[in-house]
Amino acid sequence: MDIFANLWLGLSVAVTPINLWWCLVGCFLGTAIGVLPGLGPTATIAMLLPATFALEPVSALIMMAGIFYGAQYGGSTTAILVNLPGEVTSVVTALDGYKMARQGAAGRALAAAAISSFFAGTVCTVLIALFAPPISEMAGQFGPAEYFSLMVLGLVAAVVLANGSVFHALAMIVLGLFLGSVGTDVTSGTQRYAFGYPDLADGLNFVVVAMGIFGIAEIISNLEEGGDTELEVAPVKGLMPTREDWSRMIPSMLRGTTIGALLGVLPGAGGAMASFAAYAFEKKASKNGHLLGTGVIEGIASPEAANNAGAQMSFVPMLTLGLPANPVMALMIGAMIVKNIVPGPTVMTAEPALFWGLIASMWVGNAMLLALNLPLIGIWVRMIQVPYRYLFPMIAVFCAIGVFSLSNTVFDLYIMVAFGLFGYVLKKLGCEPAPMLFGFVLGAAMEEYLRRTLLISHGDPSVLVTRPISAALLGLSAICLALILLPAFRKTRAEAA
């Protein structure tokens, strides 16, 4: 079987000492920031990006991936112990998790979360290995028209499934695409919107933009929410789940994994929607469903499996099609571009070691988290109690040094300040900035594909709808947009948000 040969190749890459080390660093950092209030995976990865440029591409991606799924683990730890979901994906975990902790079963609750996540991670590694190659191969046949339509679909789907106003999300995408055109035009070599600044000739650096919006603006709005509060941490003892726990957990884990894997591949859905859907389904499907919310183990196992499955599966569109399903994936695509790897279906054939190494590392990383998390619980508990007022100046300093180090110029710092201000304004106006980042990352490629499409067709845009695959992709985008206008769908979406 090919899949075993491929996974074997991946494992041989993932377990080299250097990659094991970066995987461990990623998982540790990820858990830490998942636990720390007010610092999420997007800001952390943006901050660390410049440092990863010195690494081999595969090590860099393995570490970033570790940060991403590690944050899910860390987020659930705080949800269970102090009722503070570190990430959106663990909001529902807090419902039963914190209740269990209050009833003196914090250890079993944490174990249930870790085991379910590990189970889901293992299943999804196999699923990715099974499904990524055929998707890549299919996409490998795509011409420029199909690519253009695929990107349209990716952007539209990200909007439909994200939260917040659809109107503003669409506007944000257009704005992101527009900002992507700053700099030297590849085809003609003319400079656009550079205003004579040589620093702008290469365009706006997406790390600088991300750091302004997810680093600086985030700090400002966190400070706005007021001061630190004293936290009461539930004591942790008795980590081993009982026999009864196991028999109640396993069906919930399976249900959660299935729902997470299905929803995770959709752009924009990722972990948050998966965990909400899994919890809602658990209420109906489990024989203890009526007890959900009172502190039962099913209420942890199912959403935790779902959010980890969703997080893993969101790598599928990124690895096979070069489409970001969430801001972290957008940053990983950006990192690949910096490393001269063209994101998209060619990654699998051109860089098999990187592709399979990354996939195998996710399983290794999940195993590490299971081993790391429970024994180190004492460290995480202490970390929860770090007050934000000590934390945020450090975050800001790391952001600034990171931005400077990209091209060793203070010019980028001013750009970061500008986007920090802009990000804060957007937040005030209720405009979600993530779609802007998606548009920004895909802008240059989209322009290129549109150009090539129309060059081949001599300026006739109808090829986009006469080529069957392209037409299907655009049709799907239209359906997505139409769906969102339906009142029934709107209502569900608002409830999930």
Place this chain on the structure above:
Amino acid sequence: MLRVSSSRDLWAGLIYLAIGAAGLWFGWAYPMGTAGRMGSGYFPKVLAALLIGFGVLGVMRSVTIESPAITPISWRPLVLVLLACMLFALLLEPAGFIVATAVFGLTCAAASQQFKLDLMSLLGLAALITVCALVFVVGLGIPMPLVGPWLEPAVSLLPFKR
């Protein structure tokens, strides 16, 4: 008389309008080309025009839909955090990394309502500067001068050779 019921949409719409208009204005000279052979101005100007469209719709929405009022701007963190970054950028090359980071850290920390200048915070800041200087400047070799030209005269007075 029209009443603005969603000031969020009004402002967002005006921002889209302004950026779109700026895109067209500054991009006016970029060649459009034809659809078959796009010039460098084609894609950005189409997007700028779309943004203007979104801007107009946004302004129209502001009188037709209801949305919660914009929460008040918290000036203290906004001004201090952004100012801190600007100061870091201004001071980094002339005054050097140590001074720039100290000013940055203090200005930034002052953005918190619970900020107080005690020994612990100063020690923390000193530790942060030391770690960053060792890791980023000495270790990773990022070209930031530890001590900039402004402070050279003072350093040269020190009784040991650098």
